[in-house]
Amino acid sequence: MLPLPTQGDHQMKTFLTIVATSVCAAMATTAAADVVHATWGGGGAIALKDNVQTPFTEESGIVATVAEVPNTAGAVRSPTASQYNVVTVTFFEGVAMADLDLLEGFKDEEIPGIEDLPPEIIIRNEEGLIVGIPSSFSYYGIGYNSDLASAEDFSSWKDLTDPKWKGKLSVTRPTYAASYDLTMFAHANGGDAENIEPGVEILTGLVKNALTTYTSLAHINTLMGTGEVVAVPMYSTRIWQLREQGQKNLNITIPKEGALMLAYASVVPKGSANRDEVLKYLAYSIKPETQVRSAVATGSIPTNTKAELPADYIESLGLPFDELLSKMYKPDWKIIVQNHEERVNMVEQIMANAGN
Incomplete structure (x- = not known):
């Protein structure tokens, strides 16, 4: 005679049923998606879904979904990276991943x-294959609280070193300051991506004037919104989005030396599945109408040279489109990537010596 089931047996069966159901549901979700696109969580993920994925799925029948992750570069470097078909990364991270051979390559004729994209912003591997496709860019200018300062106060990047701003500015973490701030400051002071020594003077002055090193965009949003921080090197898309949300006293200016162009690239982790569907998705993401739709929703700028932005959107950018493009500084990111660790150490030393 078989033993009667005990309460523990029932609990175990219930537990196993729940686990099995959860696993099956997860597998079904994964199987249902032909293209899983990993990006940062929040508004960007929502905009990606609404302006790229939903219309793409409706038009192609290929199911595309968003996977929100805290660190997109980490997702590509993970042993489980192939679970994602596409990942959004910063341009310099894309260049670094190409050098490490972490990305799938595609021939030009496949996309x-x-x-219609500027050739200098397409990321390629050593074989010349495409491994990163920028579908939008923003720029790094000087964000400021217009209740406390004006664009004229920051007509040059060097104005960040003015002693009158002591305790009224902020600076980002070393990993980004080394890639973005130091690079832009070098250009503004006569150097370039290879010769960044001229940028040290401006970075040192900014650090000395900084109230704090901000740890997240939410952190700096609060500091600028309350007026604790008057100005900071900042992303144009972030200021645009805050203004759209009603914070009209936050603005951004491009100093006379220009602004750093920051492209965001779509990459495909090596070993990722559904190549044909991914190729169609990538091609859709760079279509002029797709990029315009995304730009109007996020404050980004299209990379497709055939994209035609609405007049009211161009007005919200504050400059005619051609004039805006002429002010973009596009450094050699490969050099920046190759020297990244050394420059992060340099920035950390600058911050330590300034007491921040």
Whole structure:
């Protein structure tokens, strides 16, 4: 005679049923998605879904979904990276991953419309294959609280070193300051991506004037919104989004030396599945109408040279489109990547010596 089931047996069966159901549900979700696109959580993920994925799925029948992750570069470097078909990364991270051979490569003819993107912003591997496709960019200018300062106060990047701003500015973490701030400051002071020594003077002055090193965008949003921080090197898309949300006293200016162009690239982790569907998705993401739709929703700027932005959106950018493009500084990111660790150490030393 078989033993009667005990309460523990029932609990175990219930537990196993729940686990099995959860696993099956997860597998079904994964199986249902032909393209899983990993990006940072929040508004960007929502905009990606609404302006790229939903219309793409409706038009193609290929199911595309968003996977929100805290660190997109980490997602590509993970042993489980192939679970994602596409990942959004910063341009310099894309260049670094290409050097490490972490990305799938594609021939130009596999991606219709690639010829309409500026060749210098397409990331390629050593074989010349495409491994990163920027579908938008923002720029790094000087964000400021217009209740406490004006654009004229920051007509040059060097104005960040003015002693009158002591305790009224902020600076980002070393990993970003080394890639963005130091690079832009070098250009503003006569150097370039290879010769960043001229940028040390401006970075040192900024650090000395900084109230704090901000740890997240939410952190700096609060500091600027309350007026504790008057100005900070900042992303144009972030200021645009805050203004759209009603914070009209926050603005951004491009100093006379220009602004750092920051492209965001779509990459495909090596070993990722559904190559044909991914190629169609990538081609769709760089179509002019797709990029315009995304730009109007996020404050980004299209990379497709055939994209035609609405007049009211161009007005919200504050400059005619051609004039805006002429002010973009596009450094050699490969050099920045190759020297990243050394420059992070340099920035950390600058911050330590300034007491921050």
